[in-house]
Amino acid sequence: MGRIDAALALATRHRRSLTVAMVLLVAGIGFAALRLVLREVHLSDVRAALAEVPRARIAAALALTTTSYLLLTGLDWVALRSVGRPLPWRIAAAGSFTSYTLSHNLGLSLITGGSARLRLYGAAGLAFGEIAQVAAICGLAFWAGVAGAAGVGLIVGDGVVLGPVTLGPGLSRGLGAVLIGLLAVLPLLRTRGITTLGPERFGVALPSLKQMASLGALSLADLTVASAALFVLVPAAAPGAFPGFVVAYAVAVVVALLLHVPGGLGVFETVVLASVPGDRPALFAALLLYRLIYYLLPLLVAAIGIAGAEGWRLRHPIRRGLSYVDRAGQLLAPTAVTVLVFVAGFVLLVSGALPGVKDRLSDLDDMVPLPFIEGSHMAGSLIGTAMLLVAPALNARLRSGWAAARLLLVGGAIFSLLKGLDYEEAALQLVVAGVLQYCRASFYREGGILTDRPRWPWLIAAAAALGLSLWAGFFAYQRTPYSDELWWRFALDGNAPRFLRASFAAGVLLTAASAWQLLTASRTRTLPDALPPEGVLDAALAASTRTDAALAFTGDKSFVVSAAGDAFLMYRVQGRSWVVMGDPVGPVAAWSELVWSIRRACDARAGRLCFYQASERMLPLFVELGLQAIKYGEEAHVALAGFALAGPKAKSLRHAVRRTEAAGAVFSVEPAATVPALMAELAEVSAAWLAEKAGREKRFSLGVFDAGYLSRFPVALVRVEGRIVAFANIWTSGDGEEASVDLMRHRPDAPYGTMEAMVVRLIEWARGEGYERFNLGMAPLSGMPSGRLAPVWARLGHALFANGERLYGFAGLRAFKAKYGPDWVSRYIATPSGVAMPRALIDLARLVSA
Template sequence: PYFMSGLSLLSGLVFATFCFFPLSPDLRKYWLLLLGIFLYLPFIFFISSREKLTYFGQVSLKTRLSLLLASTAEWGTALGSFVSVAYLMGLHVPLYNLIPLYFLAVIIGIFSMIPGGIGSFDLIVITGLTSMGVSNALAVSLLLLFRLTYYIIPFLLGVVFFFKHMGGHINEKYFKIPSRVFGGSFHRILVYLLRFLGIFLILSALIPERLANVYFINRFDPIQEQLIWQFPSILFGTLFVFMARLIRRRVKGAFIASLVTFVLALIYVNLNGISWAMSFLIVLSLVLMLIIRKRLYHRYFVYSWEDKTKDFLFLAFTILVLLVLGGSGFWSHLLPPRNRDVLGHFVHIWFDILLGSVIISTIVWVVLRVLAPRKHFGQSMNNERFTALLEKYGGASESALAYLHDKRLFWYRVDGQDQVVFQFAQTSNKCVIMGNPIGNEIYYRPAWEAFLKNLSDWNLQALFYEADESVTLMLHDYGFDFMKFGENAMVDLTTFSVDGKHGKKFRKPTNRVEKAGFQFKLLNPPFSETQMQEMKAVSDIWLNGRKEKGFSLGFFDEAYLQQAPIAIVESEEGDIVAFANIMPTQNKQVATIDLMRYDFEKAPEGIMDYLFVKLFQYFQAEDKKYFDMGMAPLANVGTEEDSF
């Protein structure tokens, strides 16, 4: 009942002014209506103060005054909106006429029982204003703007706040799945919208005459009356395509860069007259950017060749459309007119094209430089630090590849102590991690989380190579897919033997090589300069002009080979004809080698078989359980009909 109390109080105040102001005669005759509404206030005050009434009564004076104040403020705000809109429109109607007109229209609208007084309120306002000399058009405009500012805009804001409030509860209830779905959808919509705006701005700048004849598209053209070569439009079009790439890669810096681009583009497209459709699309892009801003969390951006190729093809498609749609009108700007200097025309045209290309390329280059990493991800190899971790926790077969110094390391530390390390190589925006993490297995999972978090901050994509089953399952929890390329070939040294019928195939190459005067030796570091030169000569012959591989395979590097013993095969003259370096994995169960090279001019047939058999026997004596032969490509891959 107190909802009307404020209206009642204000109606009484308006009624009191009838004696002091020259009110319009058309309004003065409704004095009885205002008086009746004013009498509602003392009536409701009297009823609500009765102690015997349980429904409307038993309301304290403080509560009644608070309700009256709130209601008065609400109706006063509505009156203020109406009067403000009227004066902003330039309606110079005296307040002593405008205020009573508003309250009379409201009261009649309430008595009509129509929601919002639609129709009855509007009729009274239009009738009252026209009687005061205001045109019907201005009166209707006043009503439309008042409805918009007081009803529609607050309603839309209420809807936004409602969904924001209720959406938060729904989002929490369903484990934040709705926010991810809508956020991802808005993200993709923004990317495609920016690409559309980019291609359209470029085409509308180059061939506005042709686009002006295309239905629907001509409604979006912001520069129909401008010259055909409009560099700003081409610039903004290219930047929109580039911003779409940054947003696609979730670069944090794209937020500020996009806002600046949107504002400048919005100003540009409206310089020659308001372009409502194009402005709407740019504002929509701005709103979507504000919605998804929390999804832009990568600190850096590395423009990969994959992304460059996609964007180049996209712009190439735009140029193809230009050539198709441009027709003779487009080519006439490139070809010189008759009776004119051909060379001068081409120099002028292509100089403008070159200058525009240089400016656009410079802007893109500057943005890339600002968003590019200031340093390399990870740390360079530190032999002492890495060796200390290997000696403490051991490593896998591929751990010693870090000594090649062709990869970088990411260290995970706890309380200042090294616990886990990853070895990887970076190319463009791809980070290829070699094998399993090395170190304390207790900290594998937090180390993965820290590593992947840093990769995400740097906007790098992780690829894991030669990861074993346990690591593969762990990575699957983090959203990685996997593909099997093969298996590690492991020799069980506990069952290996050259005796008996089964060992005949091992004894035969061994005996043949030894009868030829060759023998197996194990050299311990440090190696002499002569020994290194001999092995380098064998390596060069074995390579036969081919390039070294690296990363997952070792290469001939003296510092790398000095890390562990090397098995060699010597001739009777003492020349090294074959060698294999033992990898310093510090693994007590598994042994492995890396380089296996021989001089095919001096070494006898079966030299590698002989070297392997001798290595198996050597590691058996060292109580190793397995010998890792490395990855066997495509082993047990595709053995089933639906496997991959």
């Protein structure tokens, strides 16, 4: 039992790696099985079969593909209404089309398609739970469509033959009736008053009977049309064989989905080839065309559409920019361009693995010498591999990634022509380069392509792309016997030697680049628990507009420093959460570089990035980072030019000043140089204050009583008969506009009103020193909306503010600061959306209260 428990614990710790390994293993088995199925099929036969497919059938497949995706948009449109959040069809269509193109090609629909729905529908105002409900309803409808189509095919057909398995008419119809009967389960539950499938709190809300009927009809029609798009590409396909073909298609879809192979690649083709009788080369040619038409073409259309919308938005910032389409495009555009470049690189790799067209090679041989053809073939494969490595830099909006990808795409187009007059793939490279150029403004961040360590999905995807090209090459040359001489043979018809040399070079490049990134340290400049160099501190603090930049000196934070050395941000890791304190310190122009540096470092370590007490100027960056901003409370800013003790509103302040002065209190500000001599007496005041509060020092968002820390700042003192009874250390901003206080502590026997009077004198002192505003600090949870339409977190915060006085004294703290007539400025927390939000908030609460 001990060994079993240890094995289970090990599997739990490495479940992500084991899952990836399992998917890769299944995919490898699928391609091995596909190779066995195609062992008697030659590439020349497949090419001949492709050339014989009538254009009318290709046009019919394109039309059926379009119809299928239109039907899928109806699923989202109905599902949105079933959860009570109806949206216009164009929005549902965008969410559906993007989601299904990603999930069809990449698999793992909850992650890929679910992520697209989360961003698109989230930009339209839906909450995470509502989006999850929509995805779940669409998933149930899809499986209902699979069962319904297979059931109808079994009932209508006169028996079904699935490779070695033969179902007679009676058994076929009986099995079909069972599948159709299963579809009645959910409507039956609905008629009995059951409205939720699963636990009431986390279950799926069942649509109405009318909506169920609509979803079922749409899903059934979609699977039928999708299978017909493949059926029309199969040569000599008799209409009477369509019912059995639908059953085989449904089985292939189910197997591919259950095995979680991305896009069902290899697995889907193997099941269809093993299940559908007929000419193997012609059927495989039909599957290749279907993969291109139904999978890759919609993915390219979606990616080009999203990238084009982002490029249009950047060129029309006034006419558009606040609409749903603009917000959704801004979120998805980097991913879309990344997909385009990755696909372009993959096409170059596969093209380099396959033999060139003889007639085109002969024409090319008349124009350029053989060394140019050989070198161009090698260069094309290397460029394709380089595109796979550049793709992550595009996803991070790096300008260097954009420049490198553009150069590679143009080079890929040139070498595609020089290696075999492959004008089709050259056109694809130029189209992607044009889209990239159109979206140029989207890529503005500084940093090198290999700035940070890669995330494992990129390396796995690149390795899988190279593996697929190798499989294609070995399939193409399976009848070519291997010999060492192949490596050194250079001839116009030497396709197999060119494949070996190009694949070896591509593998070396991918391995070398991956090893370089994995073995070298990240260039993100993080300085754990140590202050940045003096030059960085001086430059950043001089440009700071906020006084809380002084929290850099508390000694508990790590730092990210800009490449120019003029800005930094401070953060601390709590659990898996990387919590950034406030805004970055330094010029605003460096903020984007800093937040994306910590984002990449955080992602590389599977962390959750969140920001605490950020200003409104950070909100656009939160949108780009994919974080959800939550109003945390309001900060009190006193405009010093208009502050006065006259008038009825300042009555309590005048009373406090008079009362403390009558008790003999004397206010003074001591420069930082004199603070060390006062430290012993200040420590007595701090200890008495902490004993009365029964609390402890909090370092992250507040200063700490530490001799080294306090000696950096001027200190305001209140003395009675020469004895210090209260003190506060003073923060000032580098731009000379803001002053504030950090620690405010007093003895229990200090005169009543001492703290109010000290703040009044501090405000007057700051005005005399030429500052424009005095920052009284945060009033947590204040100013939050509480109406029926307010977000859940806002209503919860308002309830805590109104009723949580015993826990923290939220209302009392705001009332104290309101005496000084401040302007209230919103401050925000930003966390990942969805299920990661509560975990990040828990870590944040632990950090701030520690």
